[in-house]
Amino acid sequence: MDFKIVTQHLSIRAFREEDLAFFAEYRADPKIAQYQSWTDYNIEQARAFYAAMDYQTFGQPGQWFQLAIADKQTQQIMGDVALHFVDEQQMEIGFTLAQQYQQQGFAYEAVTAVIEYLFFKLNKHRIVATTDANNKASMALLTKLSFRKEGHYHQNIFFKGHWGDECFFALLKDEYMTKLEEN
Numbered sequence: 001m002d003f004k005i006v007t008q009h010l011s012i013r014a015f016r017e018e019d020l021a022f023f024a025e026y027r028a029d030p031k032i033a034q035y036q037s038w039t040d041y042n043i044e045q046a047r048a049f050y051a052a053m054d055y056q057t058f059g060q061p062g063q064w065f066q067l068a069i070a071d072k073q074t075q076q077i078m079g080d081v082a083l084h085f086v087d088e089q090q091m092e093i094g095f096t097l098a099q100q101y102q103q104q105g106f107a108y109e110a111v112t113a114v115i116e117y118l119f120f121k122l123n124k125h126r127i128v129a130t131t132d133a134n135n136k137a138s139m140a141l142l143t144k145l146s147f148r149k150e151g152h153y154h155q156n157i158f159f160k161g162h163w164g165d166e167c168f169f170a171l172l173k174d175e176y177m178t179k180l181e182e183n
Contacts, residue, residue, distance in 0.1 A: 002014075005113045007112075008072075009109060010072055012067050012068070012069055012110055014053075015067070015068045017050065019070075019077045020046040020050055021043060023046050024042055024046040032098070049066070053065070059122070061088060063085050064084045065082070066081070069106065079095065079096050081094070081114055086128075090124065090127075093111070093127055094129065107141055108141060111141065115176065124173065125172065127147075127170070129147060129170075130166050132165070133165035146176060149167055149169055151168040
């Protein structure tokens, strides 16, 4: 697949084999893993992930796809964005950024570009995201991107040995277009 979204600083693209070592490294970081479904992550898991990713089916309802967030100049990956094609009109999104690239605007730049791709190129109606209720940085980013908090689910998931809360966010294409018109 030759998928690529290019922004001022970033290239959001399909994963490459050379990305896997750093992908495994940042996923193994306990601070990154604390709000994710994994605890440890190693190169074998990264290779299995890569082998299972079939970008030829990109866009098919029910499928998840992981895209690399890379530096536009060097192509060094910085994180990833997950896309779930829920159905023909709705998407779910997730994102992870390595610690050294956080708090610099890269997640905002990457997710903004993905939102615009989903709404304006693929003509999707709605994008949703679910985050751990303790993940303040992700919730702040979603809010900054104009997502609306639709729910706070109390102790709805047994996660890493205890019951946890999740927050559910959503953004409609019409809402996003209104935001663009206001700016």
